[in-house]
Each structure stands twice: as C-alpha cells, then as structure tokens.
Amino acid sequence: MKLNLWENLVELCRGEPKVLASWLDDDWRAKLLLAVVFIVFGSGAYGMSIGLWRAPEQAIYVAVKFPLLILLTTLGNGFLNGMTAQLLGAKMSFVDSFKAVCLSFALASVILGALSPLSCFLVYNAPGIYSDQVQKAHVVIILSDVFVIAFAGGVANLRLFNLLKHLNNSGALAARILFSWLAGNLLLGGQLSWIMRPFIGTPSAPVEFIRNNPLDGNFFETVWHLCWNLFN
Amino acid sequence: MKQEERTSEKAVQSVASVETTKENANNGSIKPPPIPRGTTPTLIQIVEALLKSPETIISRFCKGNFGIITLKFLAILSLGFIAYGLVAGSFSMGRQLWIAPLKIWMGLLATAAICFPSFYIFACLGEAQLSLKQAFVVMSASLTLVSILLIGFMPVALVFSTSTNSIACMGFFHLVFWFISIGFGMRFLLGVLNQCESKNSFYIKFWIVIFFITTLQMMTAIRPIIGTSDSIFPIEKKFFLENWGDALKIKD
Numbered sequence: 510m511k512l513n514l515w516e517n518l519v520e521l522c523r524g525e526p527k528v529l530a531s532w533l534d535d536d537w538r539a540k541l542l543l544a545v546v547f548i549v550f551g552s553g554a555y556g557m558s559i560g561l562w563r564a565p566e567q568a569i570y571v572a573v574k575f576p577l578l579i580l581l582t583t584l585g586n587g588f589l590n591g592m593t594a595q596l597l598g599a600k601m602s603f604v605d606s607f608k609a610v611c612l613s614f615a616l617a618s619v620i621l622g623a624l625s626p627l628s629c630f631l632v633y634n635a636p637g638i639y640s641d642q643v644q645k646a647h648v649v650i651i652l653s654d655v656f657v658i659a660f661a662g663g664v665a666n667l668r669l670f671n672l673l674k675h676l677n678n679s680g681a682l683a684a685r686i687l688f689s690w691l692a693g694n695l696l697l698g699g700q701l702s703w704i705m706r707p708f709i710g711t712p713s714a715p716v717e718f719i720r721n722n723p724l725d726g727n728f729f730e731t732v733w734h735l736c737w738n739l740f741n
Numbered sequence: 742m743k744q745e746e747r748t749s750e751k752a753v754q755s756v757a758s759v760e761t762t763k764e765n766a767n768n769g770s771i772k773p774p775p776i777p778r779g780t781t782p783t784l785i786q787i788v789e790a791l792l793k794s795p796e797t798i799i800s801r802f803c804k805g806n807f808g809i810i811t812l813k814f815l816a817i818l819s820l821g822f823i824a825y826g827l828v829a830g831s832f833s834m835g836r837q838l839w840i841a842p843l844k845i846w847m848g849l850l851a852t853a854a855i856c857f858p859s860f861y862i863f864a865c866l867g868e869a870q871l872s873l874k875q876a877f878v879v880m881s882a883s884l885t886l887v888s889i890l891l892i893g894f895m896p897v898a899l900v901f902s903t904s905t906n907s908i909a910c911m912g913f914f915h916l917v918f919w920f921i922s923i924g925f926g927m928r929f930l931l932g933v934l935n936q937c938e939s940k941n942s943f944y945i946k947f948w949i950v951i952f953f954i955t956t957l958q959m960m961t962a963i964r965p966i967i968g969t970s971d972s973i974f975p976i977e978k979k980f981f982l983e984n985w986g987d988a989l990k991i992k993d
Contacts, residue, residue, distance in 0.1 A: 515873075522865030623862035626855035627955060634962050636978050649980070664866060664944075 517543050521616055524668040526675035533608050533676075541608055544615035549576045551618030556708070558628035559654055562635060562646070563710030570718045574705050579614050582698040583607070586690075593689040599677050609672060610690060617658075617665035624657055638712040650709055666691065703728035787813055791886045791929070807874055814881040821888025822846045826966075828895050832902045832911050833969045840973060841966045848959045853884060856952045863948040869939035879933050887926035894918040908968045909988045915967065923953060957981045 517540070520528050532540045556575030560568035590610055591603030601609070631653055635646040666687060673683035702708070704723045710716060782790065787810075826842030861876045871879070901914050927949045934945055960966060961981040963974060979987070 519865050522862055523868045524866070525868070620862060620866075623859040626858060627951065630855055630955065630958070630962075634958055634978055634980060640978070 514543065514546070518547065518619060521547070521612065522619060524616065524671065526671045529612060529668070529672045530675055532612060533605050537604075537608060541611060544608075544611040545580070547615040547622075548579050548611075548618045551615070551620075551622030552576045552579055553622075554625040555618075555621035555628060555657075558625040558632060559650065559709055561629060562632040562650055563638060563707075563712070564716045567707070567710045567716045570716075571708050574708065574718070576618070578698065578701055578705055579618065581701055582694055583610055583614055585697050585701070586610070586693045589693050590690050593693065594686050597685050597689065598682060599673070599686050601676060605676075606690075609669060609676075610694075612672070613665045613669040616668055617661040620661040620664060621657065624661070628653075628657065643712045647709070647712060654709065699728040703731070782810070782813075784813055784817060787817065787885070788889055791882065791889060807878060811878055811881055814878070814885045818849075818881070818885045818888040819846055821885070821892045822849055825888070825891040825895060825898070828898045828902060829915060829966055831899060832908075832967045833965075835969070837965075837967075837969060844963045844966055845960075848963045849884070849956065852952070852956050852959045853880060856948070856955055859951065860945075860948055863944040864934060864937075864939065866944040867934065867939040867941045869934045869937040869945075871934070871937045875937075879930060882933075883926040883930040886929050887922045890922035890925055891918065894922065909985075911967050912985070912988060919956070920953075923956070927952075954981075 520532075552575045553572045557568045557572035560571030587607045587610075588603070591601075591606040594601050594606045595603075599606070632650065635650055636642040637646075640646065669690075670683050670687050673686050674680050677683055677686070703726070705719055706723070707714065707717070707720065714720075822845050823842040826845035827838065829845065830837040830839070830841030857877070857880060860880055861871075861873060864871050864876060898914065898918060902911060905911055930949070931942060931945060934942070939945065958981045961979060961984045964970075964984065965975075
C-alpha cells in the first residue's frame with residue numbers, strides 16, 4: 510500500500526469523475542485512509558482558525574471537534590446513505606456510497622484547510638472578545654464561516670454529483686441520490702453540531718470542550734425559535 | 742513527486758504550443774527580444790516579457806532555473822512595492838518615508854503567503870495542470886507585473902501626494918492605482934492558467950476577489966500608511982470598510 514499524499518490531493522481537487530471513480534475500486538482502503546487524513550488535517554486546521562477568536566484553548570478544542578463532527582456524520586449516516594442510494598436505483602454498493610460521501614467530505618476539508626490561513630487573518634483583524642464591538646465581530650465571524658463552509662460544501666457536492674452521474678449514467682438519478690444524502694447529513698450533522706457546541710464560542714460563555722448541558726434542546730428547535738423571534 | 746513532474750511537463754508542452762502558435766500568428770506585432778533558451782533572463786528582459794508578451798514567459802521559465810528566476814521576480818516586485826511605498830509615505834513625510842515602503846512590501850508579501858495555499862487548491866479545482874512550483878512562479882510573476890505597473894503610476898501618485906491635503910482623497914487615488922495594477926496582474930494570472938488547460942475559471946476568479954479583499958484588509962491591519970500615528974502599528978482592530986468610513990469622517 511503506497512500512498513502519495515500530494516498526488517492524491519491534486520487528483521481529488523481536480524475531481525475528474527473517471528479518476529474519482531477509480532478511487533472507489535483500486536486500493537480503496539488506502540484511498541479511504543487518505544480521505545480520513547484530509548478530513549482530519551483540513552477541517553482540523555480550519556476548526557483551529559475559527560476557535561482562535563475566543564481563546565487558544567477553544568482553537569485546540571475545535572481543531573479536534575470539527576473533524577470529529579464530519580467523521581461521525583459520515584459514519585452515522587453510512588447505512589442510511591447506502592440504503593437510500595439503492596432504493597433510488599443506484600448502481601452502487603453500501604461501501605461505494607460510504608466511500609463517495611467520504612471523498613466529498615475530504616474535498617470540502619481540503620478547501621477549508623486551504624482557506625484556514627485566510628480565516629486566521631480574519632480572526633486576527635476582528636475586534637477581540639473584550640472590545641466594545643465584540644457582538645459585531647462575533648456576527649462577522651459567524652457569517653464568514655457560514656459562507657466559507659457553504660462554499661466548500663457546495664464545491665464538494667458538485668463534484669459528488671458529477672461522480673454519481675458518472676457512476677449511474679443519469680443526471681436525474683444522481684440529483685435524487687445527492688438530495689437524499691444531503692437531507693440525511695443535514696439532519697444528523699445539524700444535531701451533532703448542536704451537541705458538540707461551542708465552535709466559535711459565545712463571548713459571554715466560558716471556554717469548554719462541550720457545554721454542561723449538551724443534550725438540552727436540538728438544532729432545529731433552536732433555528733425555529735430564532736426564526737419565530739425574528740418575525741414576531 | 743512523479744505527478745508533479747508529469748503536470749510540469751504537460752503545462753510546459755501546452756504553454757509552449759500556444760507560444761509557438763502566437764509567435765507564428767503575430768509576426769507583425771511588436772515583441773520583446775527573444776530570451777535565449779537555456780539562459781537565465783536578465784531583470785530588464787523579465788520586465789519587457791511580462792509587459793509585452795506575458796503569456797509566453799512562463800514556458801521559458803518552466804525550463805529554466807526556478808530558483809534564480811523566482812529570486813529575480815521577488816527582487817523586481819520588492820523594488821516596485823518599496824518604491825511605490827516611498828511615494829505613499831511622501832504624503833506625510835517624516836518617518837512615514839521609511840515606514841510606508843516597509844509596510845507595503847511586508848504586507849503584500851504576507852498577503853501572498855496566506856493566499857497561496859488557496860490559490861493552488863483553487864487552480865486545481867479549475868483542473869489546471871500546474872505543479873506547486875509553477876504555481877509559485879505564476880503567482881510571483883503576476884505580483885511582479887502588479888509592481889511594475891505601480892512603478893508606472895508612481896509619478897502620478899507623487900503629483901497627487903504633494904498637491905492634496907486630504908487623506909481620504911489620497912487613499913482613493915492609491916486605491917484606483919492598486920485596482921488597475923492588480924487587474925492587469927490577475928489578467929496575466931488567468932491567461933497563464935488558461936494555457937495550463939484550466940477548464941473552469943470560476944474558482945480562480947473567486948480567488949482573485951478574495952485576494953483583492955485580503956490586500957485591502959492587510960493595508961488596514963498595518964495602517965497608517967498614508968497618514969501618521971503615534972504607534973507604528975494600530976492598537977484598534979478594524980475591518981477595511983469601517984476604516985474607510987472613519988477616514989471619510991476625518992475629512993468632513
């Protein structure tokens with residue numbers, strides 16, 4: 510098992526469906542290991558950069574939690590993703606579905622990792638937590654993170670769509686599978702992120718790995734309440 | 742590294758083929774004196790090639806000595822940024838005459854350094870056949886072109902610098918010169934990536950926007966450059982739009 514990290518990183522970024530499809534067949538255990546390495550280092554670096562604003566300890570915590578969130582979402586939804594793909598008529602096995610989702614998360618992590626120096630620079634320029642403008646800085650950091658993560662996720666899913674289209678010879682089927690996977694990942698990933706909070710870190714709350722009450726409430730209930738308060 | 746060598750060869754071949762086609766097609770146009778293959782170009786040859794025939798320059802460099810050529814790029818761009826910084830500092834004179842060039846030079850190199858990882862990844866997302874070394878040379882070359890254009894704007898900037906008292910107005914002129922220079926530098930970058938078989942320019946265009954915003958924020962982070970302050974670096978952290986707003990208020 511010979512791995513060339515750099516060569517594979519470039520292949521993953523170029524995202525040619527034929528090449529990525531070969532990742533699912535040839536020596537797939539090695540490629541899966543590579544995908545995990547990219548997820549750990551890429552999203553870990555980005556996690557560190559976003560946690561840095563609150564405190565150095567928070568940076569270390571998020572560097573651990575962010576890759577963990579991605580890996581747990583992939584693992585937790587592995588069976589569901591494989592099942593929905595087959596129900597929708599995909600020519601893919603459970604393992605292929607799992608590997609494809611891993612590749613997609615690995616690409617998103619690589620993009621996030623590449624943007625982490627810029628994220629550090631943004632945090633450096635944001636008013637600190639003891640500043641009068643702490644709330645504004647918090648909002649700017651949240652919005653920029655949402656934008657960056659949405660961009661990385663969007664690119665990764667576009668590549669995943671191309672791969673699914675190549676594997677199944679159908680754009681419509683690829684879109685259906687991708688949509689079902691996205692829905693499942695949003696459901697589990699959203700709630701896991703709620704349990705593993707804080708990521709950026711509320712300025713008034715203490716720095717901690719997870720909150721004292723991690724299982725209180727849920728992600729979607731909070732989003733609902735926020736929307737309700739906004740319009741009432 | 743085999744992949745890197747393969748992509749280098751591919752990029753050299755593709756750029757060289759375009760170069761030959763262009764040389765044949767543009768027989769009547771003004772071209773810089775040819776740089777003999779296998780020799781290292783002089784600083785003047787690099788400047789001329791970047792201005793007159795930027796699309797052909799990378800193929801030569803790919804075959805030459807990366808280290809020496811990159812050092813020459815860095816020398817030219819350092820000279821350009823420091824010289825322009827001197828003009829920017831001439832608005833306030835005094836110690837800004839040495840602080841402004843140093844800040845502009847260091848700030849832009851730092852911006853290039855923090856944007857380089859995303860540049861390479863975004864180039865790969867656009868499917869460009871570019872090795873890491875080539876990406877470094879391409880980015881250095883585009884920044885060199887930016888610095889050459891800034892040198893061209895120096896006399897105009899100097900005239901405004903000595904004849905206006907408004908920091909906001911002077912800042913606006915510097916911004917315009919920077920915008921034009923970076924526009925040409927990034928056009929060169931896009932041209933080279935197209936020759937490196939880039940199939941989707943969206944990613945690199947997006948990166949250009951990020952790079953431009955980062956340069957603006959970097960100049961805010963290391964302010965003051967045009968004006969003066971008691972401390973060399975700012976104590977208060979600001980985003981660049983907020984800083985511009987404050988500069989306009991000072992004017993009022």
